[in-house]
Structures are given as structure tokens and as C-alpha cells.
Amino acid sequence: MQIEILDFVAGARAARGVAVVIDVFRAFSVACYAFAGGVRRVLPMSNLEASLELKRAHPDYLAIGERNGKKVAGFDFNNSPTEIRSAKLEGRTLVHNTSAGTQGLTNASQADVVLTGSLVNAAAICRYITSLAPERVSIVRMGWDAFERSAEDDLCAELLAARLRGTPFEVSSIPARLRHSPAALKFFDPHNADWAPQTDFDLCTAVDRFDFVLRLREDSTGVKYLERIDA
Helix, strand or coil, rough: EEEEEEHHHHHHHHCCEEEEEECCCCCCHHHHHHCCCCEEEEEECCCCCHHHHHHHCCCCCCEEEEEECCCCCCCCCCCCCCHHHHHCCCCCCCEEEEEEECHHHHHCCCEEEEECCCCCHHHHHHHHHHHHHCCEEEEECEEECCEEHHHHHEECCCCEHHHHHCCCCCCCHHHHHCCCEEEEEEECCCCCCCCCCCHHHHHCCCCCCCCEEEEECCCCCCCEEEEEEEE
């Protein structure tokens, strides 16, 4: 198995084989909590106006997302696992648009299989990839706003690569290692509690919490959506 580490939207476009698009803080942690809360389907998108148009066309859809970490005007939720965990999502469809993670998903068009990457389902991701026995795995770190490397996405990539190679990786210290990283500081600033609560950090760093993967699919009309697959 050939494993390569790539970055940002350019990395997503270059991904081949099985692509894992990582966004730990917070897009793909949020997506896992949404599916755990009973959401029926998540539609990852990159264009804000298209997201709002889709929501207007489907009033029953819920929109979740951010720009600069804060909720987009006209959306129902911020990109926050804390918000999502307390929402009533059973059977709902979510339109998901973020400045990093969903940009990567929508651009990974040359990969055979596209998965979301996060710490909360890291073990399931590795089990699922191993079951596919691919020749090539592309791990894409989306980082901060898809243009700057981030400690949490770097660490998640290291964890996935180590496990795929069969190398031990100590996970119990991961929350402590990330606690003082630049991207985590917002969660511990009380002035940000309305859009980046500390519980978001705790939820995003709950390593191996979920036993499923989220795989990008496309329906007959060309709509891309995430499918939950137990692993």
C-alpha cells in the first residue's frame, strides 16, 4: 500500500486511489456527530450561494457551516459538534459548507474512493481502508481555511498513516498535545464561547469514538452526499 500525504485543495485534486480528506477542527468531526444523531444524509458543498439556493429549494433541509469559524448568515447551525449534538436531526438532510473540509471533498474528483477524515473515527477509517486493500492511499490535510497547515490535521494524518502501516501510535496523549495548538486556542477563549465552545475541542479530540466511516457518493442526478458505513 502506497501512502502519500497531501495538502489543501490542490492536494485533494491530486488525490488518487482511496482519498481521506481530513478536517479535525471541525467539519468532519461535526459530520460524524450528525450521523450519530440520526441525520439521513449530509450534502457537502463548496459554494455558499449554491448552498443557500439548495436550502431555499428544500425548506426541510438544514444548513450547517462557517466562514472564519463563524456561522454563515442564513444557515441553521455553526460548524460545531456541540450545537449538532443538541439538535434534533433524526431523518433530516444537512447541507454542509465549510472553508476547508467540504472544499476538499468536492475537489477530490480523481480518487476512486473518498472518505472524510477525523480523530473521532480514525480506527474505523483504517479498518475500512484495509478491507479495500487499495494500492494507493492519499491522505489530504485541509488545515486552517485550506491554506495553512494545522497541528490537528497533521496529527490525524500521522495517526492514520501509522495505523495503515501497522505501526503503534499512542493516542491517549492526543488531546493534551493539541490543547495548546494555535487552532485550539479559540476553544479556550471565553469571548468565543458562542461560536467555539470548549466542548467542541473535547468532542473533536475524542479519538476512536465512532465505529463508522463517511464515504462520499454521487446519486444519479449528480448530487454528492456522505454515506455512513459501519466499520
